Structure formats: structure tokens, C-alpha cells
Amino acid sequence: MKKPDRTAAGDAFASFSISVIRLAAHLNAAGDALAKPSGQTSARWQVLAAASHATMSVADIGRVLGLARQGVQRIADILETEGLVRYEENPAHQRAKLLMLTQAGEAALHDIQIRQAAWADTLGAEIGADDLRATTTTLARVLDSLARPKG
Amino acid sequence: MKKPDRTAAGDAFASFSISVIRLAAHLNAAGDALAKPSGQTSARWQVLAAASHATMSVADIGRVLGLARQGVQRIADILETEGLVRYEENPAHQRAKLLMLTQAGEAALHDIQIRQAAWADTLGAEIGADDLRATTTTLARVLDSLARPKG
């Protein structure tokens, strides 16, 4: 029962995939650490940031973040309970309320972003902007290939 | 309440992080799709692969995969229920049993690896081995920087 042969490019893609998944876990943990002093988590921070960036419904945020709307709804409901966001009537859609940050939500997001900026600046300087941009370009190409499997 | 300033490298790192996390989600979904015809999932496949690669305890596999041992234990117990792995006595440690693939486990893993090879070869050819290797190198550098925050 031996391992099937792969091309050199296939081997490279497999190694690459493992690295991406492991790094993502570490980045998520880092995000949790950045959000924790504000009593938040990486996931809630993403929802706060999306809502801050533009007024959107829960389903909209799901699309922007690439997540199922059900998961975003769960987070948003928690954030509402904590008083960081509120649901506003949507003149364009009776069911799809608009998610708005409260003052407390703005403050929490700002605190997190302060910490995130220092963290990203440090890591960015360590790795180098050129390498990061080149790598991000390749990541986008892979994402594109995965999204259009017959591309 | 404006967004804090970041350096250009900080911006690059932030974009990079978002791309890594999004791509990881897609790769995990792709892994689930590869494992599904064998009645498995990405996570169970990783445990099967680790156990196949070398005889290890559950805690060993957790370290190899970079996961908490408790999560690996949960997966391993499910795989045992399904008859894909079995626990063997460990002469070196009374509690830490060794995880061994059964014939059914070997067969399931092999099926998945067949599909994975074709998938990785296709994507690898599409992206290019050189770009993948260069990108993987940068990912490793970031992982290293994250692991040694004061590095």
C-alpha cells in the first residue's frame, strides 16, 4: 500500500497546502491574542471590522468574509448581547436588518486595531513588504484556481 | 475613531494574513471533498496519514500536526470506532498506546491519497512549482517569526 506518485509540482502544492493551513491556525491564534484584551475574539473582531467598514446585513458580512451567514449571525447576536452592535431597520429589506456598531463597539474595535497595527508593523518589517506582496499574489492565484476548479 | 496608521509593511502583512486565513478555509474544504468519497474528513485523514507515516501515540500525533492532543484523541477514538485504527500496547509507556492503521484504515488512506495526488498535480501545474516553493518558504518564515515572537 504505497503512496501514489505525484509530480514535482504536485509535491510542491501539497507542501504549500500544509503550510497554509498551519500558518492560518497560528494567525488565528495571534488574532485571538490581539482581541483578547478587549474581551473579544478573532471571529468577533472580523465581524466588528466588517460592520465598521460599511453598513451591511448579516448575510452581506458573510459574503464579504467568505463565511456562512449562519455563523456570522451567531457572532452578531453575541455582539448585540454585549452591546457592541445593534440591528437597525433596513429600508430596503424588512427582514435583513443592518448591523451598526455602537459606541462601545467602535471603542473595542479601535483598541484591537491599535494593537493589530503594532503587531502587523513588526511582523511586516521582519518578513519584508516585497516578499509579503509577492506571496499574497500567489495566494490569490491559488484561491482563484480553487474557486474555479475547471478554470 | 479612525483606523490607526500602519507602515506599508504592516499593511502588506495584514493583507497577507487575511489571504492565508481565507485560503486555508478553502484548502480545508478541498481536503474534506477529497476525503468524503472514503467516508472521511480532512481532520481524520490527517490523523490517518500521521499514523501511517510512523507509529506514534496520540500525543505524538498532536505534536506532529501542531494540534492539541485532546482534539487528536477525539478523532482517533472515532477512527477506532470505525475500525480504521487500533490502539496497540506501548512497551515504552503504559498509558500512551500506539496508534496503528488497520487494513481498512490503510485502504481508506490510500484511496484518499490517490485522489489527493491527482488534485495536487493539477493545482501544482496550474500555479507552478517554482512559485509554490518560493511562497512556501515565505510562509515558513512567517510561521517561524510567529513562533518566536521576540525573535
Added chain:
DNA sequence: TTCATATTGACAACATATTGTCATTCTGTA
């Protein structure tokens, strides 16, 4: 040998995310 320390498996609580289903509310087309 002894004993402090680390490792391990078991168990529980929790956070994140997916898929599926349902009823309600749009939307676009005929």
C-alpha cells in the same frame, strides 16, 4: 531510592464554522 515535575488520557466547557431545513420576505420575469 525518593520525590518533584512533566506527560498522558479522560472528561468537560466553550468557540468557531458548516450543512440542512423551514417559513418569511424580496425580486425579476412573464
Added chain:
DNA sequence: TACAGAATGACAATATGTTGTCAATATGAA
């Protein structure tokens, strides 16, 4: 306008992963 189909929120089931705790077992140093 009418109506088929899409989108949305609510709810449930499930999968993955984390942290924390506990007792049993190894390990290493005094």
C-alpha cells in the same frame, strides 16, 4: 399583477479545535 425562485433569519445537528482540570504514569535529579 402574479408567481416562481432567490435571499434571509431562525433553529438544529454536526465537525473541528481550544483551554482547563484531574488522576495515573514516566522521568530525571538529588
